[in-house]
Amino acid sequence: METASSHLSSKAVPLVITGMHRSGTSLAASLLQSSGVDVGKRLMGASEFNRKGHFENLDFVNFHRSVLESQGLHEAGWTLQDTFEITYPQVQQAQQIIEQNTIAPIWGWKDPRTTLFLDFWANLLPDAKFLFLYRAPWEVVDSLLRRSPIDKDIFLERPDYAVQMWLHYNQKVLQFCERFPERSLLVSVDSLTHQVATVITAVNTKFGLDLAHPDSNIYDQSLLHTEISKTSRPCLIQHYVPEAISVYEALTRKEVAMLQSEVDQSWLTALELSTGLDWAFQDWLEQHRLRHELKTLQQGQASYQQHREHLEQEVSRFANESASLKEQVDILATDLAAARHELAQAQANLAAREAALAQLQQHQHQALAELQHQREAENQQQQQMIQQLSESLTTAKAQIAAIETSKFWKIRQRWFGLKRKIGINR
Numbered sequence: 001m002e003t004a005s006s007h008l009s010s011k012a013v014p015l016v017i018t019g020m021h022r023s024g025t026s027l028a029a030s031l032l033q034s035s036g037v038d039v040g041k042r043l044m045g046a047s048e049f050n051r052k053g054h055f056e057n058l059d060f061v062n063f064h065r066s067v068l069e070s071q072g073l074h075e076a077g078w079t080l081q082d083t084f085e086i087t088y089p090q091v092q093q094a095q096q097i098i099e100q101n102t103i104a105p106i107w108g109w110k111d112p113r114t115t116l117f118l119d120f121w122a123n124l125l126p127d128a129k130f131l132f133l134y135r136a137p138w139e140v141v142d143s144l145l146r147r148s149p150i151d152k153d154i155f156l157e158r159p160d161y162a163v164q165m166w167l168h169y170n171q172k173v174l175q176f177c178e179r180f181p182e183r184s185l186l187v188s189v190d191s192l193t194h195q196v197a198t199v200i201t202a203v204n205t206k207f208g209l210d211l212a213h214p215d216s217n218i219y220d221q222s223l224l225h226t227e228i229s230k231t232s233r234p235c236l237i238q239h240y241v242p243e244a245i246s247v248y249e250a251l252t253r254k255e256v257a258m259l260q261s262e263v264d265q266s267w268l269t270a271l272e273l274s275t276g277l278d279w280a281f282q283d284w285l286e287q288h289r290l291r292h293e294l295k296t297l298q299q300g301q302a303s304y305q306q307h308r309e310h311l312e313q314e315v316s317r318f319a320n321e322s323a324s325l326k327e328q329v330d331i332l333a334t335d336l337a338a339a340r341h342e343l344a345q346a347q348a349n350l351a352a353r354e355a356a357l358a359q360l361q362q363h364q365h366q367a368l369a370e371l372q373h374q375r376e377a378e379n380q381q382q383q384q385m386i387q388q389l390s391e392s393l394t395t396a397k398a399q400i401a402a403i404e405t406s407k408f409w410k411i412r413q414r415w416f417g418l419k420r421k422i423g424i425n426r
Contacts, residue, residue, distance in 0.1 A: 013209065014098075014125050015108035018115050019133035020169035021077070022143035024189030027218075028133050029055035029110035031192070034214035035200060038104035057109040059097045064113035066090075077113040078154055078161070080168050086120055094124060106209060115169045118176045128183070129207040132173045134251045135189045136267060137166045137244045138237055142228040163241050170247050177254055186255045190264045202259050234267065 015037055017029050033039045033055065040057030065075040067090060073079045086094075101107060108128075114121060121128060141162040145155060155162045177184040185206045187199050197213060204211055228234075238245050248267075255263055 011105055012102050012127075013106050013207065014102075014128040015106060015203075015207070015209075016114060016121060016125075016128055016130045017108060017110040017133070018112055018118075018130065019173060020115065020135070020140055020166055021112040022140045022147075023112070023135040024133045024192055025110050025112055026055050027189070028131060028187070028192055030218050031196060031200075031214040032108075032131075032203075032211070034218055035211040036106060037211065038101075038107040040101060040109055056111050057101065059101060060109045060114070061111050063090075063094060063097060064111060064117065067117070068113070074154070077116055078165060079116070080164060081116075082172075084117065084120075086117075091124070094120075098125065106211070112169070115172055118172060122176075122180065122183070130176065130180070130184050131203065132177065132184060132186045133189060133192065134170055134173065134186065134248075134255075136229060136234070137163060137241075137248055138228050138233045139226060140166050141237075142233065143225065146225075160241070163237060163244055167241070167244055167247060170251060174247065174250055174254065177258075184258075186251065186258050188252070188255055188263060191255065191259065191261075194264070195261065198259065198261050202261075206258070229267065 015032065017025055017032065017039075019025050029039050039055055040059065042058040044056040044058055044061065064077070067084060067086065068077060068079070069075050070087075070090075071081075071084060073081065101109070118130070122130075144162045144165075158164075173186065177186055185202060187202075192199055200211055200213055203209060252263060
């Protein structure tokens with residue numbers, strides 16, 4: 001197969017992150033991205049089951065989907081088929097994807113479907129390094145069954161299909177690690193969550209990289225569900241699919257050898273202690289416990305129903321009171337509107353009267369001013385008349401005085417005196 005090494009920078013190191021679905025590959029990709037690995041620009045967004053994001057490069061995801069669908073297989077990678085025929089146009093497409101994504105000294109991608117195409121990518125990228133994630137089969141199966149209804153339908157048709165998928169993917173991982181130990185590093189999700197510094201150091205040492213330690217706030221413990229490990233499900237898988245336990249043990253041994261560090265193997269002790277029929281009756285006991293809880297919930301529901309009915313009655317009463325109060329409020333609002341209308345009319349009348357009063361006062365002021373002016377004019381006229389009369393009186397007095405001093409006046413006075421003496425009145 002033609003390689004794409006000629007298209008890569010001599011210093012670029014491809015780091016492929018893969019493993020079975022629901023095994024911690026998203027967490028690994030997010031940690032490595034924080035450490036300095038370019039995992040792509042077009043990444044799949046978050047979802048209900050990966051709230052912090054899938055960190056899957058859509059270029060590689062869509063490529064894997066198209067290859068699977070071209071051969072009539074499920075695009076998510078739910079297949080037990082071991083090999084795939086890659087056409088020459090698909091090889092060219094893969095080379096183009098590599099060219100478009102080789103933009104950093106350390107680059108790579110994450111997609112669980114890559115596990116189905118390990119030989120293809122190993123040949124196309126001879127310098128590529130592979131970081132594999134694995135997780136307990138019962139935790140993966142439980143996680144798959146809690147996923148979207150589309151995926152659930154597949155596993156509901158075949159209840160053992162999820163375990164078979166886990167086996168198929170992880171067997172391919174083990175086979176690749178055996179064939180290419182220098183290009184492979186195997187890590188459990190437990191080690192990734194509890195020994196992240198050890199894992200990053202192992203990646204740097206194994207692949208000759210210089211990655212920084214990732215942000216400690218990336219990992220959220222609440223997102224990793226491990227409760228199923230405390231149930232009888234591990235024993236169920238041990239009893240009916242012992243091959244899965246063997247593969248899980250082989251994965252654990254391989255990780256210990258590669259990390260050269262202790263890893264959590266408490267699950268082995270738990271399985272050893274769950275001998276006999278104890279595990280078989282756990283579900284029976286669990287059913288009784290659930291029935292008891294259901295009965296308690298039903299009693300609580302009855303109490304809640306009574307409380308709800310009481311609250312509904314209270315709500316109905318409050319609604320009636322509210323309706324009555326609303327009617328009163330409406331009446332008061334009508335009265336208030338009428339009062340405001342009357343007040344507005346009264347204010348308008350008052351304003352009109354004030355305007356009329358102001359006009360009357362203005363007329364009064366004008367009348368007073370005219371009367372004052374008229375009186376002043378009359379006074380002035382009277383003063384002039386008085387002065388004229390005074391002058392006339394003075395003139396008359398002067399004339400009288402002149403007459404009295406005249407001879408005629410004296411003769412006249414004597415004549416009137418004579419008439420009185422002789423008794424002549426006229």
